[in-house]
Amino acid sequence: MKVTRIAYSARLNPGKYAALSEQARRLGRVRGEVWQRYGSINGVGAGLRDRQVRNQWLTDGTHLQFGVSANAWKETVRDAMADIGANLAAAKVGVRRAIDRRTNDPAERKRMFAALRTNQWADDPFLSRQMRTHWKRGRNRTHDQIVVRADKYNAVVDRGRRLWLAIPGLEPRKMVTIPLSTTVAPTGTLRLILRGGRVAVHYQIDPATMRSSQRPCGDRTIGVDKGYTEALTDSDGALHGCALGALLTSESDRLKERNRRRAKLRSIANTAAARGDHAKAHRITANNLGTVKRDRQASRHRAAVRTEVFTAVHRVVDKAATIVAEDLTRTFAGRKALGRNVNRRLAAWTKGVTAEALKNVSERRGSVLVHVNAAYTSQACHRCGRLGRRSGDRLHCTSCGVVCQADVNAAINILQRAGDPDIALHTPHHKVKQILQDRTDRHRTRLPVQDSSPATVGRRANYPNRSAMSIDWEAGSRQ
Structure with missing residues (x-):
């Protein structure tokens, strides 16, 4: 298991950001081509590998239409094929549930599970229907990412102790240097995400080197319930992550008020544009309806929620060698009609973050996670x-x-x-x-x-x- 860390650019030159954005846009075309050609039964569903796709593109000259370096489009093809495979694996989870509901015969279940695992489900009418139901053909919407192989970049520290990351650009044998806001050099394959004039460098590290991974786990078996007002409640009656509900509620109410004001300003701008006052409409759009501040606030909120949830999970693992948790990957629709404010707040319930934290922390610290x-x-x-x-x-x-x-x-x-x-x-x-x-x-x-x-x-x-x-x-x- 690997843990993802993020390093951000610091005062990046606008010209460099524009060059990186153009490279990411062209690589987005590569992703779109992969999804269009191979995101179906005849692609990854038939066992096609990224190396076979690369060889085919080199043979028929498909790679020449993108205008990027060979390593850039090859790593993008590999990443896109992995995304399609993950999409297929997520669909198989729903099919496994359907198999459990369909039959209680162990031999029949084993046959269906084996056919699903080896991608031989097209010959079985039931599995084929279920896969068509759960596996929706996707499309690429990623045009702001660059994947860089581990041997294709350099990281150096200047005299001012600033770390510079040099990655290949669009021009051959010319690197683009990015100043980072950290002194720890990234390792392994990098994923660069460009948003709002800033570059986020995602890389993976060994979790064994993290200080939190060296904390011993407990020796008991504990059941936990995931909640809204607190992240977790264990079977001993202890509450963990009690600030989660206040975080979600305050953010939900803040977004309600902010979106109300933005809608009013957008209406004023549209009215001004309709009567021909385009200068006023442009001023309102440029100064009051931007997304930089909004995205920065959303990022801070997500970081606060993740900190609260992961801290709560660590406290549970401190006393548990085995954690029994409910499986909330399947949604449950309640029959009771709720108010608009309640529905809005529950929509922000971060049960996915809690599930991720349970899996991540339990694996790193050596405890066992059991879903029921x-x-x-x-x-x-x-x-x-x-x-x-x-x-x-x-x-x-x-x-x-x-x-x-x-x-x-x-x-x-x-x-x-x-x-x-x-x-x-x-x-x-x-x-x-x-x-x-x-x-x-x-x-x-x-x-x-x-x-x-x-x-x-x-x-x-x-x-x-x-x-x-x-x-x-x-x-x-x-x-």
Whole structure:
């Protein structure tokens, strides 16, 4: 695993930025050509590799139309083919869920998974339909990036201790030097992103060299629930990242007010242009409707959110060798209609950042991350298993009468879900609800387990419905 670091340019010459922008624009045409030709079943879906594409372009002369150096367009082809492959892999996640819903036969599942893994799904009618549903043909929208190979750039420090990065330009044997705002020279393959007159240099480092990666992890198994007001709530009842909700809410309200003012100014500019006062319209657009300040504020907000989330995850890993978390890659649409302000704030919920932080930090520090099915973990009582009634941050169980904090209850359910033999990761939510209701009905009427097949009995023997740690937690809570 590698960790990405970013170095920014400092007081870059406008002429150099214009030259880099032109190079990035031409390389954007290379990306567009790759997506147009190979972003389908006959391209990456058929197992085509970037080296085969490069050889084909050298043979038919396609590379001559772009006007960039050989290394530049070859690295761009490799990067674009990797993007198409990632797009294909993301589509296969949805197809795997469809396979889980379609059949319970292990042999049939194994056959379908093997066909999907080896890209032989075109011959299977079901897999072919599912891939056409989940794999949407994409297009290139990236025209501001330059990929530079590790042996094609130089980094030197001048007498003033300023680091200069020299990369190949459009002219042969002529380098473009970029002053960086750091003294640490980047290593490996570089990705240059040009935005707002500034160059961001992305490079990867070994996470073992980071100080945070050398912190030892804990020795317990902890369930965590991802939230809005706080980043994580663990099964011990501890809250982590409590400033996340305030960050998201304040930014959402600020964007609402700012966009309201910008819309008013845009209306004034359009009205002025309609009556022929183009000078006034130009002044408003140039001085009040720019994007440099807006993008800078958005970047600062994203950095603050990531800092809060990663700090929260580090605190969880400090006491956990195994982290059990819900899988939120699939969206769940609620039936209750919410207000516009609530919908706007929830739209900024950074569950993707939290998932990335859990995966990143757990891998670097040596802990294990286990994903479980998230269905009804926030609505079921962790003691009796019946569906309760949630009011704000409290869960009221109408069966056993317990009232508990909703996020803590969800974290305990997530911890118990890791040892559940009946609820798999991709079990549909309506089946999860039926399983929970059947269990509570059997417990209330004291009926034996109905499914007594050898396979189920063996699973229940190896994976009890409630883990020993959750039972110990309940015993301690009763005391």
